[in-house]
Amino acid sequence: MDVNSIDSMDFEDLDVLEAYRRSNIPRNRVNPFDLNDDEFRYKYRFNKRFGLKIIDLIRDDLAYDTRGQALSPELQVVCAIRNWARHEIQDDTGDLHGVSQSVISKTCKKIASILAHMSQRYIKMPTTLDEQEESMRKFRSIANFPKIIGVIDCTHIQIKKIRADGGLLYINRKGFPSINVQVVCDADLKIMDIVTRWRGSVHDSRIFRECRLKQRFEAGAFSGLLLGDSGYPCTPYLFTPLLNPQTEAEQRYNRSHIRTRNTIERCFGLWKQRFRCLLRGLYGDIETARKTIVACAVLHNIAIDMKEDLFPGERHVHTENNIPVQPYVANPIRGNIRRRQFIETYFS
Known part of the structure; x- marks a missing residue:
């Protein structure tokens, strides 16, 4: 035959x-x-x-x-x-x-x-002052948003249905099981920090609240800031967009924020185009799925260092599952004050 x-x-x-x-x-x-x-x-x-x-x-x-x-x-x-x-x-x-x-x-x-x-060798935040200043310079060249060393967001990676106890906690707001993966990227679309241990039902703000990166920022390990969407709390080291900009300075801040934060969407798009398993779903056990996500992040960073291109015609389009952002309403007062001072200093 x-x-x-x-x-x-x-x-x-x-x-x-x-x-x-x-x-x-x-x-x-x-x-x-x-x-x-x-x-x-x-x-x-x-x-x-x-x-x-x-x-x-x-x-x-x-x-x-x-x-x-x-x-x-x-x-x-x-x-x-x-x-x-x-x-x-x-x-x-x-x-x-x-x-x-x-x-x-x-x-x-x-x-x-x-x-x-071996992920710590290839996925790491800028630590020295020179590295942080270089990251700030690259981000500022995008939309003139100063003092940014990273952009943060979460993306859902689909997994197979979990039938054991607690399996329902992996179901996200769109109704499919997933791991909610938190990523911080730089202006070159490299992944600088990744968290893969959270189930799909967990909100982005909780993942950040309980991650080690937040502790490092609060301990003063970095001189720059993070940018995030409205699903995160506005803090002295993580700036979110204004929900209702009133003045011209606030509108300039929001426009610059959106263009700069778009870096993380492009990172997700490029990452998932390179590794279609992240785009279409992982179907091994949970622990293997988490390791595979981190492994693909390591390979993604190496590919950027080696200037690996996508196939002709492929674009860095983020094909997220259109899960709506739940705005973080009760922003800390210190974060709002710091953001206001920042807008007056750099966008007025």
């Missing part, structure tokens, strides 16, 4: 095909790095140079059994990248590389765990 001729198969043929896919018959494997650059990028959505960089980065952490049909580090990395970038059925990824679906699943889980473990 020609296993590639599926259109004319009946159900019996499909059963035979499934048995073939799950058999232990050795399958042909090719080295993906023997492909030319265009073919490699078409299959894996990244350039060879990027793939080799990731392989070199984690090679020492990949156990490679030379016996039997074990996957080489090269195949392990490209299988994971293809599966996340294309959001491909694991069976199809396995067939392409001559392995079973279970091997692809284990490989993706292992690569995600390794990359998540």
